[in-house]
Amino acid sequence: MAASGNTSDVFAPWNDASATPLIRFEGVTKRYGDFTAIDNLTLDIYEREFYALLGPSGCGKTTLLRLLAGFEEATEGRILIGGKDISKVPPNQRPVNMMFQSYALFPHMSVAKNIGFGLKQEGRSKDEIAQRVAEMLTLVQLQEFAKRKPHQLSGGQRQRVALARSLAKNPKLLLLDEPLGALDKKLRERTQFELMNLQEKLGVTFMIVTHDQEEAMTVASRIAIMDKGIVAQVDTPAMIYEAPKNRYVSDFIGDVNFIEGTVTAQQDHEITLQSAAGQDFILHSDKPLAISSTAWLAIRPEKIAVSKEPPEDRRNKLQGIVDDIAYSGSISTYHVRLSNGDLIKAQMTNQRRLSNRAITWEDNVWLSWTDTAAIALTE
Template sequence: MKTQSLGSIRKSFAPWADPSEKPLIRFENVTKTFDGFTAVDDLSLDIYTREFFALLGASGCGKSTLLRMLAGFERPTKGRIVLDGEDLTGIPPYRRPVNMMFQSYALFPHMSVAKNIAFGLKQDGMAKSEREDRIAEVLKLVKMERFANRKPDQLSGGQQQRVALARSLAKRPKVLLLDEPLGALDKKLREETQFELTDLQYDLGMTFIMVTHDQEEAMTMADRIAVMDQGHIRQIGTPPEIYEAPSSRFVADFVGSVNIFEGKVAKKTGERVTLETPSGGVIEADNGGAAEAGSTAWYAVRPEKLIISAEPLDGPNVFSGEVWEIAYIGDMTLFHLKLDDGSILRVSMVNRARSSPLQLTWHERAWASFAPDAGLVLVR
C-alpha cells in the first residue's frame, strides 16, 4: 500500500534539478532533415529515469520525428542519441530497449488479444510458459484479463488502447514511447485514462515519453513538458512552470488561454514595472523580469486571474469594454470583452453557485481587473 499520494511523490520528483543525476536519455545536437526540410534543428535534451516526459507542440513541430529517432525508425542527420550510456547510432529498432505505442494502436485484426500481446515475445524466442505468464501479468495490469480471447473488432476504442499498452509493456522496455496515445478516445474516457496511465507509470517505475498536441493532456500527465515549435524546444519545465511562468509570448499563447498586452515600460523600480498600453490603459506589474525602462514589453495574464464587474472601476490594471461573447460551460462562464481599441479580453469566472449573482448580458459595458502579481512581463 502506498503511504504517500502520487501527487506528493510527483511534486518532490525532480532529478533534473540534481547536478549529480545522470540522464537516462540524451539528445546531443540532433538535427533531422527530409529533402531539404529541417524537422528537428540542432536539438539537445536530457530525460531522466522514471520521468513522465511530454513533447508538446502543433502538427509539424518535430515532436513525432524526435520520438521516431529514439525508437530507431528514423536516423538523425546530425548529432547522436544516447540511452543509458549507449550511443544508439546504428542499432536497429528491435534491439533498442524501447517500445512504442502508436496512435493507431496497430493491432493485428486476425489475432486475439492474447496473441497480439504474445507476438513480440514469440519473435524474441521467449518460452511458451514464460510468454503465458507475461501475457497474464500485463493483462491484469491493464484490467483486460477477461478479454484475452477477443479480437480487436470486438473491443471498444478504450479497450483497444489498453491492449496496445499491454503489448508495449510486455517486453519490459526501459522506455515506453507514446505517440498521441489518447487521441482516439472520447473526452470522459480520455480524462479517466490520463490518471490511470500516470498511476501505472509510477507503479512500473518506467520512463514514459509522450508526444501530444493536447495541452491539457500534457499538463495532467507529465512531470516535465518540452514545448516545441519548428524543430526547436521553446521551453522545458514542469506543468506549473510552463503555465504560470512561460518564457515567451509563443509559449504563453500556445499553452492554455491568455491575454497579452503590448506596451512601453514607462518606469521600473526593482521588479515593479509600469507598462503603458496603446489604448491608454496602465498596467502595474510586480514581476518585471528583464524588462527595461523605455523598452517594449508584453504582459501575459490568464483569463481566470481576472475579475469581471458590472460596476465601474478605475485605476491601473483595469480595462473596460463591451460584452461581446458569453459562453456558459457548466463549471465556469467565459466572457469576451471587446475593448475600445477593438481587441478582445478574455475573462473566465468559476460558477460557484447554481445561479450567478453577476447579471451581465451581451452588449453591456463591463470592467475587468487583475492584481499586480496576476500575470507576467515578457520581453520576447
C-alpha cells in the same frame, strides 16, 4: 508523481546537478532534403519521467519520437540511452518500445497472443510467455478478455491491450504517439489517470507525443513545447502555464490576453508598463527590464475579475462592453470589447443559474486583476 515543490520526496531529477539523464539528444538535426524537421536539438530526459512533446502539426515531435525508436536516422548529432550512443543500433535491439495511435493490433490474434507476440519473436519459452502475459493482463485489468479478438473490444480496451503488449518486454522507455487520440473525451480523461498510475507503479520512463494541451498538462512531469523543429521551452506543467518564456509558449498553452506596452519604471520586482493608449499597468517581474523597452503584459482569462462597478482595491483595471459570452457549463468566458477595439477574455465560474447571471451582453463592465496576476514577456 509530484514534479514541483520543496519537499525532499519531490520527483525532479532535472534539478539535481549530479543526476544522469536516461536519454540525451546532443545537437540532433534531421533533414529531409531542404526541409529541416529537427534543428540542432539538445534534450535530457530522466529515468521514471513522464515526458510530453507538445506542439502543432509539423513541429517535429513525431520525428523526434521516430529518431529515438530507430525508425529514422539523425542527419547530425547523437542520441544516447544510458550513456550509450544508439544512433547505429537497429530498432529491435534498442531498450525502447513504441505504442502507435492506431494500436496496430493483429486482428486474427486473441488479446493474449497480441500481448505475447513480441516475447514469442524473442524466442521466449511458452511458460515464460504465459506467465508474462498473465501479469500484463492483470496490470491492465483485462484478465477475462484474454481469448477475445480485437474487434470484440471497445476502443479503451484495445488501447489497454496495445499498452500491455508494449510493456511486456520490460522496455526502459515507452514511446506513445498520440495514444489516446481515438478515444472519446470522457474515456480519454479516465485513461490519462490510468496511464499515470501505471507509469508510476512500473517506474518505466514514458515519452508521449500529443497535440492535446490538457492531456500533456495532466499526465506529464515535464513538457517540451516544440515549434518548427526547435524546443521553445521545457518545464513542469505549472511553470509552462504560469511562467512561459515567450508569447509563443504562453499562447500555445491555454488562453491568454496580451497588452503591448513600454516599460516606464521598475522598482525592485515591480514594473510599470504603459500601453499605447497611455494607460499604466503594474506587474511583477523576476528579471530586470530596460526602461523604454517594449514588453507584453500576459494575463490568463481566469485571473481577471469582471464587475459592473469600478474596483477600488485594484490598480490594474480596464473598462469595456461585453461583446460575447461563451457558456461552458462550469465557467463562462466573457469577450469584452475595449474602447480601442481590442478584445479581452475573462472567465468566471458559474456559481449561479444562467437565468440569474448578473452580467450579460452589451453591459458596460470593468475588468481588473491583482499586481501579481500578470507576467511581463519580452519576446
